[in-house]
Structure formats: C-alpha cells, structure tokens
Amino acid sequence: MSFWFLIMAAALSLLGAFFHGVIGGRLYMQNINSSELESLTKSLSLVSWHVFTIFLLVSTFTFGYLAYYPEVSSVAYAIIAINLLGAALFIVLGLGNHRILLKMPGAYLMGGTALLAWLGVG
Numbered sequence: 001m002s003f004w005f006l007i008m009a010a011a012l013s014l015l016g017a018f019f020h021g022v023i024g025g026r027l028y029m030q031n032i033n034s035s036e037l038e039s040l041t042k043s044l045s046l047v048s049w050h051v052f053t054i055f056l057l058v059s060t061f062t063f064g065y066l067a068y069y070p071e072v073s074s075v076a077y078a079i080i081a082i083n084l085l086g087a088a089l090f091i092v093l094g095l096g097n098h099r100i101l102l103k104m105p106g107a108y109l110m111g112g113t114a115l116l117a118w119l120g121v122g
Helices: 003-033 039-068 070-095 099-103 106-121
Strands: none
Touching: 003 039, 003 106, 039 070, 039 106, 070 099, 070 106, 099 106
C-alpha cells in the first residue's frame, strides 16, 4: 500500500469537495434559482448537487484513513468503483447528447481520484 498515493487521492477529493460544495454550489444555485423551474425541482436539485459534495468528503476521509490504517484496505474498492463509475457516466453522457459534460471537471476529478487510490491500494 502506498501512503502518498492515498494521501493524494484524499487531497484531490478534498479539493473537489471544496470547489464543488462552495464555489460550484454558489454558481449552480444562482443559475437554478434564476430559472423557471418549480420550487420542488430547485430544492431537489440542490440536494442532488450536495450529495456529490458529501460523496467527495466521504472519499477524502476514507482514503486519508486508509493511508494510516492500511489493514482495512478492502473498504477502498467500493469508493474506487464509485469514482470509476461516476467518471464513466460523465464520459458516456458527454459522448452522447450532453457534450458539455466533457468540459466539466467531474470525469477528471473522479477518474483521477480512482487512479490514485487504486495505485495506493494496489
């Protein structure tokens, strides 16, 4: 197990959580709140946005913990898989009718985190 790869995965997730939750959340909600969407849709959109922020924080704490306690490395594989599947979702949708997704950092953030964590536990 490589301590530094896990620390880098945790740091990348933490950086992503900050930008997603604080900066991105503010920009996203400005756009949503100024739209014609119903209030329930706006509220659910906010929850959906921040569920991803929570996921990034869980990734941060999981990989940080594993760097210091490698004997529980099996828990990393579920978080790595979620990151890989999330990156794949951005790419598949981006190659389809949602090209804008390829310009957003989601696929790169999740793919990079998965790669660093996999190198850390591999």
